[in-house]
Structures are given as structure tokens and as C-alpha cells.
Amino acid sequence: MQSHASISAVSELQLSVRGPVFTPADPGFATEVAAFNLSTQHQPHLAFGALDAEDVSAAVKWAAERGIPVAVQSTGHGATNAIEGGLLISTRRMLELSIDPLEKTARVGAGVRWKAVVDEAAAFGLMGLCGSTTDVGVVGYTLGGGLPIMGRKYGFASDHVIAFELVTADGTQHRVTQDENPELFFLLRGGKGNLGIVTAMEFHLFPSQDIFAGGIYFDGDHAATVLQQFSEWVGTLPTEASASLAFLRLPDMDIIPEPLRGKFVVHLRYAYQGDAATATQLLEPMRRSAPFMMDGTGPLDSTRFDTIHMDPDQPVPARECGFLLDRLDGPAREAILRHFGPGVESPVLMAELRLLGGALAAGDGQDTVGGRDAAFSFFMAGMAVPPLAELLPKVYDAVRQDLRDASNSGTFVNLHGHFVDAEDRERAWGPAIRERLRKAKAELDPQNMFSFGHVVGLPVIDQTVLLEDVVTSGADAALGN
Ligand SMILES: Cc1cc2nc3c(=O)[nH]c(=O)nc-3n(C[C@H](O)[C@H](O)[C@H](O)COP(=O)(O)OP(=O)(O)OC[C@H]3O[C@@H](n4cnc5c(N)ncnc54)[C@H](O)[C@@H]3O)c2cc1C
Incomplete structure (x- = not known):
């Protein structure tokens, strides 16, 4: 039996989660990191397929303890710039979906695509505020505002969020609503992946007739x-x-x-x-x-x-x-x-x-x-x-x-x-919102672990150190050391 001290970093991650962990040498790695946009080839050091919020929390804690940057991907429709290094958490197995036809609300896991919501809600004469394709992820889309087909009538999808469940950079799980966490609630509705990984989301539905x-x-x-x-x-x-x-x-x-x-x-x-x-x-x-x-x-x-x-x-x-x-x-x-x-x-x-x-x-x-x-x-x-x-x-x-x-x-x-460039990637937010995002990030993610994609600020983490650490650990794991 392995002593705790000899367990490599990758093995430690494998032991703390239920979903699959992939190193670049594993056959499933390429499928796990593949994006809808084929011109973007993500190259993280490790990929992890989370099954639920506990899994996301454990993986983020693991990364935080080692100062490893974390990216998140659901469908890869938003994969414009490639991820290099770090841990990529894939949410595509997080497919929880429930509709409350009386309250006219839906709850989705982080991997649910709009197609599933639209199909299920239609049975109750309801619809969600999806955009031009129902193939995109509900959570990633809504975190970016979500410009719907019916937007001029109902507004942005993010206007109709009731609650987010969020894992922040220390691995803590939070419920974020207007009452429970107003500043975070404000910033998540359009602030994209700046502040953590959303594991589930609840939102309003609308009549789908006529x-x-x-x-x-x-x-x-x-x-x-x-x-x-x-x-x-x-x-x-x-x-x-x-x-x-x-x-x-x-x-x-x-x-x-x-x-x-x-x-x-x-x-x-x-x-x-x-x-x-x-x-x-x-x-x-x-x-x-x-x-x-x-x-x-x-x-x-x-x-x-x-x-x-x-x-x-x-x-x-x-x-x-x-x-x-x-x-x-x-x-x-x-x-x-x-x-x-x-x-x-x-x-x-x-x-x-x-x-x-x-x-x-x-x-x-x-x-x-x-x-x-x-x-x-x-x-x-x-x-x-x-x-x-x-x-x-x-x-x-x-x-x-x-x-x-x-x-x-x-x-x-x-x-x-x-x-x-760095300036361009922050352009979606005006100076006041950028400042609020930076302030929240300084409190919740001081190392800027979530530094991939459209985020404010530059990575604090030195990727070259991580490269050695994770690749060596991955090799250890592959050798069964
Ligand atoms: C063909 C096409 C049509 C589109 N039409 C519209 C449209 O009509 N209206 C509109 O608003 N947008 C539209 N988009 C843009 C789309 O909404 C964004 O690309 C969105 O980011 C897709 O989310 P995803 O999770 O599917 O993509 P992913 O590439 O998996 O994620 C993109 C980013 O979203 C963030 N993210 C995803 N999941 C999480 C999570 N669980 N926690 C925290 N952050 C997360 C991360 O920053 C991630 O990098 C379209 C895109 C395409 C390719």
C-alpha cells in the first residue's frame, strides 16, 4: 500500500473526487478538453470531469493548495482563446435539470445545454430565454448576460436568475441570491467566470405560446x-x-x-x-x-x-x-x-x-x-x-x-x-464594474486562480513552476509511484 507521503499530486486529486481525471497521456484527455470551436486547442496540464458540486469543490481545493490555475468548460462554445496549463474542470456530466411548472422556474446543473431546458419546459407551455442556438450551455451563456431570441420582450437571461450555487477559489460552496450575497449576485449576472465555478443555477421561465x-x-x-x-x-x-x-x-x-x-x-x-x-x-x-x-x-x-x-x-x-x-x-x-x-x-x-x-x-x-x-x-x-x-x-x-x-x-x-490582449479581454465591462469585479476577485480569488477566458486582472500564478510540478506528478501517477 502507498504511504500518504508518496502519493503524487495527481493521485491525490483522483482520491479526493468521484469524476475522472485525465493527464495529457490518457486516451480520454483529448475528448475531455475538446471545444465546440475547433480552432481552439485547449492544453491544460490536467483535465477533470466533475460529477457534482462536491467534486468541483474538492478539485478547486486541491488546485488552491498547490497554486494551480483553474479553467472551466461546459460545451466549449465560448472557447475563443485557448487554455494553456493548469487544471480544466469539465462540467458536462453535471446534468441535473428540474422544472417547477407552478412557480415557472428551472434549476440546472452546470453542464446542461439549452436544448434540454427548452424541450422539457415546452411540455408545460414554458420556455427559457435561450439564444440563437440551444446547443450552448445554460450557465456559461447566462453568466455572460445571455442575449436571448426573445430579448427585447424579456431582457437578458441574467435578469431572470433566482440563484447561483458557486464554488469560490478556496473550494467553498456558496448560495448566491439577491438576499444572501447581493454583491456576488450582482457581479455574476454578466461577470462571466471571474469569481468561481457555478455548479447550479435557478431561473425564471416564460410562456412559450404564440x-x-x-x-x-x-x-x-x-x-x-x-x-x-x-x-x-x-x-x-x-x-x-x-x-x-x-x-x-x-x-x-x-x-x-x-x-x-x-x-x-x-x-x-x-x-x-x-x-x-x-x-x-x-x-x-x-x-x-x-x-x-x-x-x-x-x-x-x-x-x-x-x-x-x-x-x-x-x-x-x-x-x-x-x-x-x-x-x-x-x-x-x-x-x-x-x-x-x-x-x-x-x-x-x-x-x-x-x-x-x-x-x-x-x-x-x-x-x-x-x-x-x-x-x-x-x-x-x-x-x-x-x-x-x-x-x-x-x-x-x-x-x-x-x-x-x-x-x-x-x-x-x-x-x-x-x-x-489583456486590455481587450476586459472591454466588456465599463470602469465601474471592472473595479467591482477586481475588488471581489481580490477578496475571493487573490491568486487569480480563475485567470482564463474573459476575466479582469492578470494571472498571479507562475505557470512555469506548475508545469514542472503537475507534469512530474502526472508521470509519477502514470508509473504508479
Ligand atoms: C453558434 C453560437 C451561437 C451563440 N449565440 C448566442 C446568443 O444568441 N446569445 C448569447 O448571449 N450568446 C451566444 N453565444 C455565445 C455563448 O453564449 C457563449 O460562448 C457562452 O460562453 C457559451 O457557454 P458554454 O458554457 O456553452 O461555453 P464554454 O466554452 O464551455 O464556456 C465559456 C465560458 O463560460 C464560463 N463558464 C462556463 N461554465 C461556467 C461555470 N459553470 N462557472 C463559471 N464560468 C463558467 C467560462 O468563463 C468559460 O470559459 C453563441 C455562441 C455560439 C458558438
């Missing part, structure tokens, strides 16, 4: 007319209606329906909750704006929300960039058309304008979400494969520069895309 939604695909040759009409039309929409417009350069692939395959199209996405006649009437000016190739709008069951945006449902190598616009005036429209209009050779597959405002703007200031005051979210994505991977950052810089007069200085953290 939704009229879908997309219209216009021939890209009419992009200027459609964009002009869109800029006027959005001003007429009530808050019950949400809309976005995307310039899509669709690949010539079987997964794309025939009339659209290999084409440049402008995709209007629309969702309205209320009676179908009003929904149709409101949409009419856009429908008449230009010839279209496909109209997929109509009454829509909440379980089919993914058909509105038609986001990719399989992992893709993407490089993304997003920021906020205060207006869509003439110069902004011209800039968009210069970069994404007909005849332009662009490596950007999708450039999207999402209308904000309505309940998204009507917050009481009691949260940390960036973008409340903006008029549009502007988001671009392209395939991060050679030679496009090198081109994309340059194109993004040029677009940002050309749209600077219409831009808001901040970003919406969920749709920020890759960050290029």
Missing part, C-alpha cells in the same frame, strides 16, 4: 436595399418583436439547402410573441423590401428556436469578433456594405446585426451586462483555417476601424469573440 418566428433569405444582390429598409423598419418594431440581419457567404456544402448553397444571401431573422396577424403585418415591410429566395417565417414551437438563426450545430473552426453599435446610420451602412456587400471577396462567413433595445435596455442597473445601452450587437465569424485564419484578424480590425464612429466603446462579453 410565437411567430423564422428567417427570410434575400438574394445578396439586394443587400443595400434590405439593409436600408432594415435600418428604418427596426425603429417601428414593438418590444414584443426581435430581429437581426446577417450577411452570409454560405459554403457550397450538402448541409446547406439547395437554393442557398454557395450563395451570398442576406438573412433576416424575426421573432414575435403575440397574435400571428400582428406578427405578419409587422414583418410585411421587410418582406416587400426585395426578392427573397426562401421564407421560413410562421408560427413556431419553442422547441424549434434553432431554425430561426440556423447556427452551425456541429463543431467548426471559427474566429469571431464582436462589438456594439449605437446606431445604424448612413456611414455605418456604407461601411458594412463596403466590407460585406455584393461582389466583395470576404473571408467573413457571417456578419450579423442584432437589434437590442426594448427590455434589454430597460434594466434597473442591477447587473453587470455590457451592451444595455447599445442599439445593435455587431458580430462577425469566419473559418479559422489557412489561409483565412491569418486574414480574419486584419479584416476585423479594418471593419472595427470603419465602424468606429457608430460604435459603442464596450462589448457584450458572450459575443466579444477572441480577445487580442
Whole structure:
């Protein structure tokens, strides 16, 4: 039998948790760390698949005692910048889900995706505030604010959180609500993974009836007319209606329906909750704006929300960039058309304008979400494969520069895309919120263990020391020492 003193660091972790621990030499490691975004190759020293909050707490305590930085991943949809070194805790086995149809609330574990909530809630005539794809994790999405399909009617997903269960950097478990931990509650609703690992979350659901939604695909040759009409039309929409417009350069692939395959199209996405006649009437000016190739709008069951945006449902190598616009005036429209209009050779597959405002703007200031005051979210994505991977950052810089007069200085953290430096990764929060996040972090995570992804501050931990420590310990464990 091994003496306690001879047990390696990795073995100690294995003994203190129930879920699987993987070193880079283990066959399951690659699957465990894989992200939805295939261009991001996470390279932690160790990966751990937590089964529950106890597991997360034990693993974080283990890491804290050794000064090892900790990252968390659920689906990898937000994996824009790669994790290097440290311990990656995967939450994808934490699939607790319950719906309370009387209270109209849901409780989810950290690994639950929106699809599961939407499907289960629909049986009770309810829905959660999911975004353009139900494939993303409910917790990661909501910690970043969560910009929903029905956002103009209901606001950000984070506006409707009732409670978080959080493991902080010392491994302690906390229940965080407006009453029990108001400052933490404030900062978690938009503060992303700065302050710990959320193991479970409770939130409000909404009626799922009377939704009229879908997309219209216009021939890209009419992009200027459609964009002009869109800029006027959005001003007429009530808050019950949400809309976005995307310039899509669709690949010539079987997964794309025939009339659209290999084409440049402008995709209007629309969702309205209320009676179908009003929904149709409101949409009419856009429908008449230009010839279209496909109209997929109509009454829509909440379980089919993914058909509105038609986001990719399989992992893709993407490089993304997003920021906020205060207006869509003439110069902004011209800039968009210069970069994404007909005849332009662009490596950007999708450039999207999402209308904000309505309940998204009507917050009481009691949260940390960036973008409340903006008029549009502007988001671009392209395939991060050679030679496009090198081109994309340059194109993004040029677009940002050309749209600077219409831009808001901040970003919406969920749709920020890759960050290029320390300053950029903090841009989602204004100075006052950044200060509050720093203060809370100094108290709860003074070593900045949670230093991956969109966080404030720089890592305090010296990764080179950890590399030796964990790799040596991993080798010890593999040798059974
Ligand atoms: C195709 C696509 C469509 C999208 N559409 C929308 C949209 O409509 N609206 C919108 O708001 N966003 C949207 N997003 C962005 C998405 O919400 C974010 O990327 C979000 O971070 C995804 O969360 P995840 O847990 O699935 O991803 P992950 O990559 O697993 O996690 C991303 C980050 O979230 C944090 N995080 C995750 N889980 C935890 C946890 N348990 N505790 C603490 N921190 C945690 C961490 O910082 C982590 O690095 C979209 C993304 C994609 C790829």
C-alpha cells in the first residue's frame, strides 16, 4: 500500500473526487478538453470531469493548495482563446435539470445545454430565454448576460436568475441570491467566470405560446436595399418583436439547402410573441423590401428556436469578433456594405446585426451586462483555417476601424469573440464594474486562480513552476509511484 507521503499530486486529486481525471497521456484527455470551436486547442496540464458540486469543490481545493490555475468548460462554445496549463474542470456530466411548472422556474446543473431546458419546459407551455442556438450551455451563456431570441420582450437571461450555487477559489460552496450575497449576485449576472465555478443555477421561465418566428433569405444582390429598409423598419418594431440581419457567404456544402448553397444571401431573422396577424403585418415591410429566395417565417414551437438563426450545430473552426453599435446610420451602412456587400471577396462567413433595445435596455442597473445601452450587437465569424485564419484578424480590425464612429466603446462579453490582449479581454465591462469585479476577485480569488477566458486582472500564478510540478506528478501517477 502507498504511504500518504508518496502519493503524487495527481493521485491525490483522483482520491479526493468521484469524476475522472485525465493527464495529457490518457486516451480520454483529448475528448475531455475538446471545444465546440475547433480552432481552439485547449492544453491544460490536467483535465477533470466533475460529477457534482462536491467534486468541483474538492478539485478547486486541491488546485488552491498547490497554486494551480483553474479553467472551466461546459460545451466549449465560448472557447475563443485557448487554455494553456493548469487544471480544466469539465462540467458536462453535471446534468441535473428540474422544472417547477407552478412557480415557472428551472434549476440546472452546470453542464446542461439549452436544448434540454427548452424541450422539457415546452411540455408545460414554458420556455427559457435561450439564444440563437440551444446547443450552448445554460450557465456559461447566462453568466455572460445571455442575449436571448426573445430579448427585447424579456431582457437578458441574467435578469431572470433566482440563484447561483458557486464554488469560490478556496473550494467553498456558496448560495448566491439577491438576499444572501447581493454583491456576488450582482457581479455574476454578466461577470462571466471571474469569481468561481457555478455548479447550479435557478431561473425564471416564460410562456412559450404564440410565437411567430423564422428567417427570410434575400438574394445578396439586394443587400443595400434590405439593409436600408432594415435600418428604418427596426425603429417601428414593438418590444414584443426581435430581429437581426446577417450577411452570409454560405459554403457550397450538402448541409446547406439547395437554393442557398454557395450563395451570398442576406438573412433576416424575426421573432414575435403575440397574435400571428400582428406578427405578419409587422414583418410585411421587410418582406416587400426585395426578392427573397426562401421564407421560413410562421408560427413556431419553442422547441424549434434553432431554425430561426440556423447556427452551425456541429463543431467548426471559427474566429469571431464582436462589438456594439449605437446606431445604424448612413456611414455605418456604407461601411458594412463596403466590407460585406455584393461582389466583395470576404473571408467573413457571417456578419450579423442584432437589434437590442426594448427590455434589454430597460434594466434597473442591477447587473453587470455590457451592451444595455447599445442599439445593435455587431458580430462577425469566419473559418479559422489557412489561409483565412491569418486574414480574419486584419479584416476585423479594418471593419472595427470603419465602424468606429457608430460604435459603442464596450462589448457584450458572450459575443466579444477572441480577445487580442489583456486590455481587450476586459472591454466588456465599463470602469465601474471592472473595479467591482477586481475588488471581489481580490477578496475571493487573490491568486487569480480563475485567470482564463474573459476575466479582469492578470494571472498571479507562475505557470512555469506548475508545469514542472503537475507534469512530474502526472508521470509519477502514470508509473504508479
Ligand atoms: C453558434 C453560437 C451561437 C451563440 N449565440 C448566442 C446568443 O444568441 N446569445 C448569447 O448571449 N450568446 C451566444 N453565444 C455565445 C455563448 O453564449 C457563449 O460562448 C457562452 O460562453 C457559451 O457557454 P458554454 O458554457 O456553452 O461555453 P464554454 O466554452 O464551455 O464556456 C465559456 C465560458 O463560460 C464560463 N463558464 C462556463 N461554465 C461556467 C461555470 N459553470 N462557472 C463559471 N464560468 C463558467 C467560462 O468563463 C468559460 O470559459 C453563441 C455562441 C455560439 C458558438
